Amino acid sequence: MPIFAPAAAPSRSELIEHLVRTRIAGDVATPRENNLSHYRKLANGDRHYWLGLELGERWQDEQDVLAVMAERCGVVDxxxxxxxxxxxxxxMTVGALDRAAAELRKAAEGRRRVLFATGHPGALLDMHGALAQSLHEAGCEIVRVPLGTVTDEGVVVQFGGVAVHERGASLWHTHSPAPMAAVLDQLRRKGELPPDLVVADHGWAGCAAQQGIDTVGFADCNDPALFLGEAEDTLxxxxxxxxxxTDPRFYEPLTSYLLAATQTQTD
Incomplete structure (x- = not known):
């Protein structure tokens, strides 16, 4: 049984209206102060905010980070x-979903090996699971995490083909790149090829992209690293x-839109 049974996909305008109404986009809950604080900490070299990417000294000016976030995320410039x-x-959200769908179509057409992961299991697990189910049905291999992959005082497990970090019998919200690094290391140790494509968020996405894997990432306006990675063509x-x-079901129309766009050229 799939985690998520998609409803009819909304039109572009219907999806935009939904995103604004649920505050997935538009006037979001993350305050400006929090955004600027994270941009400043990234620019100051705090690796927690690099999400597994190696940004070097290229983004030491907070204003340069803000400019990219205005261009690619739509924060106030x-x-x-x-x-x-x-x-x-x-x-911008819907435009990026269209680009993400193109990457997923390419994966389906090439029967590629795909790894899904989320650092936000409380919100995005169903979305990733539905995408994993769709690509599996299209002939892709959904990469399985080796058993016993230990990281950050926990273990990497999978639900519906989606890798998550578990600690103390709870699924953890994590920004750390360590879980993805552990998965890729375990795959190498077992002589398995790395994924052809990673679909993820937070450090899961940043780490995979930094290791040269094609990566589609999802990111909030207070997580600038993945947008910088896209600007540098790393993601x-x-x-x-x-x-x-507030409710993971609010992502269902977005998921249906993305599934429909992904399947357009694979049916």
Missing amino acids: DPGHRSGQDTIDPE AVTVPLDDHV
Whole structure:
């Protein structure tokens, strides 16, 4: 049984309306102060905010980070806007979903090996699981994480083909790249090829992209690293969205839209 049974896909305009209404995009819950704090910490070299990417000294100016986030995520581009409401442009979200669908179609057409993972299991597990099910049905191999992959005082497990980090019998929200690094290391140790494509978020996506794997990432407006990675062509696509709104079912229309766009040329 698939984790997620997709409903009819919304039109582009219907999806944009839904994204704004649920605050997945538009006026999002993440305050401007939090966004700017994360941009500053990334620029100051705090690797927690690099999400597994190696950014070197290329992004030491907070204003350069803000400029990329305005261009690719749709946050307010005014450097003088220091507090209050910030935004994700829903048009950018849907445009990135279309680009992500193109990567998924390419994977399906090539019967590629794909690894799905999420650091936000409380919100995005169903979305990733539905995509994994769709690609499996299209003939892709969904990469299985080797048993006993231990990392960050926990273990990597899979639900519906989606890798997550478990600690103390709980699924953890994590930004760490260590779980993905552990998975890729275990695959190498077992003589298995790495994935051809990774679809993930947070450090799962950043680590895979840094190791040269084609990667589609999902990222919030306070997680700038993946957008910088896309700007540098390290990630294939980064989809801007609030990655943990109040109910995971709010992501279902987005998932249906993405599935429909993915399947357009694979049926």
